[in-house]
Amino acid sequence: MNEREYDVVVIGAGPVGENAADRAHKAGLTVAIVEKHLVGGECSFYACSPSKALLRPIHATRASQRVQGSVGAQVDPTGVLARRDEWVNRVGTSDELDDSGQVGWLDHAGIDLVRGEAKVVGERLVEVDGTTRLRARHAVVVATGTDPAVPDLPGLRDAKPWTNREATTSRRVPDRLVVLGGGVVACELAQVYAALGSTVTVLEQADRLLGRVEEFAATAVREALDRDGVDVRLGTKAVSVSRPGVSGEVTVELDSGDTVVGDELLVAVGRRPVSDRLGLDSVGAQSNDAGYLDVDERMRVKGVEGEWLYAVGDANGLALLTHMGKYQARAAGDLIGAVATGRDPDPDKTVPFATGLGSPQVVFTDPEVSATGFTADEAEARGIHTRVVDVPMDSAAGSGLEAEGYQGQARFVVDEARGVLVGATFVGQDVAELVHAATVAIVGEVPLARLWHAVPSYPTMSEIYLRLLEEYGL
């Protein structure tokens, strides 16, 4: 057994693990990061980067088509797929994904990479593929992310369905794509494949799409998918799947007795943690009902003696979003650095409290949905006395300039007792960048009366903030 000692061992080199490692190393600690597949993780190769690389040319084309005086923009499927390949660093005709760029970054940052599958075999002790033993003097950070959840439907696994991994890396556009699920992955990828030429059917068991955003925003996305020719079926349960060959037609039987036939079936019904494969029971680590590692407010895994085990990013299930995971990783890395070097941890930088304020998120469909804080229902469920303010996006002059006939809506959720914003949602073309100002107002607890003095430029879409404040009565 090859044995090595570091101050910190990070398991999982996705964006979150990379950030934890970098932060601990910048505090002067020696750090090893263990990765069993690709440095850069799900996000870089099968999730955020390829999906957004695919969506952007579609958005740009449509934006151009919506402006008078611009002619000729069309989606070129070959070009779209080539752009995606560049983003995942796939060279030539090879199917292999190349993480040498991210490996170079680790080298440059001074972090040692150990390839292989890690398991925790004792206090501060990590084994990789049963051949290398890494002893952590101070901390072990779990940043192992998630796998796609595949429900236990008769015939589903044998039908070799696509998950986000195949859907984001495919070089082939199936004639017919059936999508199981109607969440963020499903909506974004349904729109991609419809724009690339597939006939797409979405099967969602709930009575609406995008269960975690305000209903008006989900409705706008649903209407857009309808316009794109996507057959969206809500309140629809799949009961079994059959596919006679390993490839070829796949048939989904529904509880109504109907069947839907596709050339590929994409399963997009959520995620499952993978930390159950790390052997963490042996050190007392606690998990919640969904299997995610339970952490305290400083990302230390509950149930473990000695405060040496941390879980950040998707592994703790608090917010399945890259930026929120990286935020937790920065805080945990700083805490580990402070404790290891005998400094008092700065509570301002080592408690990622905004995780509990409702995470900002952008759904990159056309129209985009950008939201932060709590929805009106979530705020009410928390016992906050709220007032909800709605305005149409085209009430800002910038929206009309953005596109002819611009459509969209904006909402503020105000905590009336404190006079501050606790939630905001925008839906419309190019609203992604609008949301950060609302996040600043929420995290900074900026009184609305003060926010009124933050004057948006004319004629930008940001003037929607002015319209919302006016509608509120300011």
Ligand SMILES: Cc1cc2nc3c(=O)[nH]c(=O)nc-3n(C[C@H](O)[C@H](O)[C@H](O)COP(=O)(O)OP(=O)(O)OC[C@H]3O[C@@H](n4cnc5c(N)ncnc54)[C@H](O)[C@@H]3O)c2cc1C
């Ligand atoms: C299609 C899709 C699109 C998305 N788009 C966005 C988006 O636009 N914006 C956004 O914020 N979020 C997005 N997400 C969510 C985002 O991908 C995740 O929140 C993010 O990847 C979490 O980062 P992570 O580092 O915690 O985990 P991951 O990125 O999953 O990385 C975990 C790493 O750990 C490794 N690993 C696991 N177990 C072990 C082990 N035992 N030993 C060694 N290595 C191990 C894995 O191989 C992997 O490389 C998207 C998700 C999907 C599915």
Ligand SMILES: NC(=O)c1ccc[n+]([C@@H]2O[C@H](COP(=O)([O-])OP(=O)(O)OC[C@H]3O[C@@H](n4cnc5c(N)ncnc54)[C@H](O)[C@@H]3O)[C@@H](O)[C@H]2O)c1
């Ligand atoms: N732009 C982004 O930030 C972005 C993009 C993609 C994914 N993500 C993250 O990845 C996570 C996973 O996304 P996701 O879309 O896989 O999950 P999700 O939880 O967002 O949506 C899953 C959907 O599948 C439905 N569902 C569950 N079981 C079903 C079944 N058997 N049949 C039909 N429908 C079923 C659920 O009702 C739900 O609407 C999200 O939580 C999100 O945070 C983020």
